[in-house]
Amino acid sequence: MALTPQSNEAFLREVDEELRREEAIKLWKRWGIVIVAVIVAALVALAGWLWWQSHRKNVAGEQGIQFNQAMDALGNQQPDKAAPILADLAKNGTEGYAALAKFTQADIALQKQDLKGAAKLFAEVAADTGAAQPLRDLALVRQTLAEYDTLQPQVVIDRLRPLAVKGNPYYGTAGEMTAVAHLRMNRRDLAGRMFGEIARDENVPASIRQRAVQMAGVLGVDAVDQAEEKKAG
Known part of the structure; x- marks a missing residue:
């Protein structure tokens, strides 16, 4: 029995869909594991990034409290209490608080007339590309003041x-x-x-x-x- 144009079109469409299904199955068998691995890796990376952002926020909050404690100690004329806090932040702090801690250490050294030690710390802050530019500029000015006579x-x-x-x-x-x-x-x-x-x-x-x-x-x-x-x- 001859196929009518409508039935012929439907038949061709079914054949085409079947071929597409077979092609899709072949592609899945060949690349399915790779695709799944890429998706999983992307999800893991996203989860890691979100965790890191949250972690950095929490750490920054904790370091902000530490820095304020050091400032309070200095305000109360307790430099010995502030010194270990500033040393820890300068070494282990995030970019912002590490720079602030070093700058404060440098100011303390300058007050003690330790010009060489102050200049070294100010220079480190001035060269720190992770620090805010106004702080870096001020550190450069302070470094130059400390070194001026030399x-x-x-x-x-x-x-x-x-x-x-x-x-x-x-x-x-x-x-x-x-x-x-x-x-x-x-x-x-x-x-x-x-x-x-x-x-x-x-x-x-x-x-x-x-x-x-x-x-x-x-x-x-x-x-x-x-x-x-x-x-x-």
Whole structure:
């Protein structure tokens, strides 16, 4: 019996579906284990990542408490109590708290006039790419302060060049050290110009501006009059 167009189309569709089923079965027999393994591996990786994120959050919370304990101890004039906490965080802490702990250790060393030890710790924080950039910049400024008397003036200028610019949070301190370095190189023109700019910058702390006004005057730059002219204009 001849097949009608409709029955012929249905027959071909059934054959096509059967062929597809057979092909799928062949593919599954060949790759099924691999596919399952990939899916399982992906699920394990996802579970591991979620656990790690949760673990890091918990650890960060615990380390935050430890850091606050160290700060409280320092505030209560108990450096011996704070020292082991800071040492542990500096060695085993997450990137953020390790950097904060080292920075605090460096500040303590600086207060004790251990300039070499302070500079070393500040340098480690400044070079730590995992730390926040503002903390790294401040560590670089503090490192330079600790090493200032042992550094060549050009080294100071080159090191602080990115920070000794208007608008940078550390412009006052970095600019002042840079200006003194110019003075040590007998570049009175550059030193006077920078002192004058610092004196006229209202975002610079008052104590630094006051020193800058005095130094600018010594170098022949009337920063006070220029500042008044700027306001009047």
